[in-house]
Structures are given as structure tokens and as C-alpha cells.
């Protein structure tokens with residue numbers, strides 16, 4: 185698969201994402217079990233040439249992970265389009281980074297493990313008040329599941345403002 189093709193298919197990733205989520209035994213992406221399809225795809229495609237630990241030492245945005253995947257295809261990583269979509273989903277849901285003011289709603293959902301209702305609340309807040317300034321402001325968005333956001337405290341680098 186060539187790089188352009190990879191970028192093209194990555195656009196379709198979120199279709200896969202929601203199907204995957206439904207088959208991932210209801211767990212949130214951030215805590216998904218080691219048995220789910222994205223995790224399997226990640227270990228199958230990404231552990232031949234180097235340690236998985238080294239790969240995920242940094243959180244990255246979707247664009248950042250897409251760049252890495254394109255580079256790995258260049259280095260010789262192989263898999264089907266769907267495999268790469270699953271790997272991208274795995275990377276984003278476990279080691280993603282997202283801008284809560286600028287990124288598409290689906291991406292915010294995937295990276296932060298939020299529901300449609302949560303991202304709708306974020307969108308409504310932004311419309312009324314402008315950008316969310318920081319973590320504390322995100323916690324106070326009316327209608328958002330604050331407990332869920334609070335659990336992201338230790339993963340703050342996942343959230344860009």
C-alpha cells in the first residue's frame with residue numbers, strides 16, 4: 185500500500201471505529217481489553233521490527249500518527265487497509281492527542297473516550313462561550329460527564345486547547 189492510499193483510507197477510519205467500538209465489549213477505548221481487534225492489529229503489525237513500548241512513548245495527534253504509519257509503510261510494515269485503520273484507532277484511543285476546540289467531534293470522542301452527548305455538550309459550550317481554555321474549564325462544561333473528564337487528569341497531555 186502506498187502512502188497516499190494510507191492517508192486516503194485513514195479518512196474512513198471512523199467508520200471502522202464505531203463498528204469496532206461496538207464489538208469491543210462495551211469498554212471505553214482508553215481502557216479497552218488486550219483482546220479487542222485494534223489491539224490485536226497493533227501487535228500483529230507493529231511488533232516485528234521494534235518494541236511496542238518504544239513506539240508509544242509519546243502521545244500524538246491523528247496527523248502525527250498518520251505520519252508515523254506512512255513512515256512505517258516506507259520501512260516495510262505491511263497489512264491490509266483495514267489493519268492500518270485498526271492500528272490508527274488503537275494508537276489514537278490509547279496514545280492520542282486531541283484539541284477540544286479544533287478537532288472533529290469523532291476524534292475527540294475516540295481520543296478521550298467520550299460519548300456523543302459529551303461532545304455535543306462541548307460543541308454547545310464553545311458556541312456560547314468561545315474556546316475552552318483549560319482542563320478546569322473542560323470539567324465545568326454543562327452537560328458533560330465530569331467524572332469521566334476527571335479520570336483524564338493523569339492523561340492531561342492527551343488534551344490540547
Ligand code: HEC
Pocket residue numbers: 229230231232233234238239240252253256259260261262271
Ligand atoms: C518492517 C519493520 C517495521 C515495522 C513492521 C514497523 N516499524 Fe516502526 N520503525 C521501524 C524502523 C526501522 C524505525 C526507526 C526509523 C527511524 O528512526 O528513522 C521505526 C521507528 C518507529 C517509531 C519512532 C519514529 C520516530 O519518528 O521517532 C515509531 C513511533 C514507530 N516506528 C511506530 C510503528 C508502528 C505504529 C508500527 C505498526 C504499524 C511500526 N512502527 C511497524 C521499522 C518498522
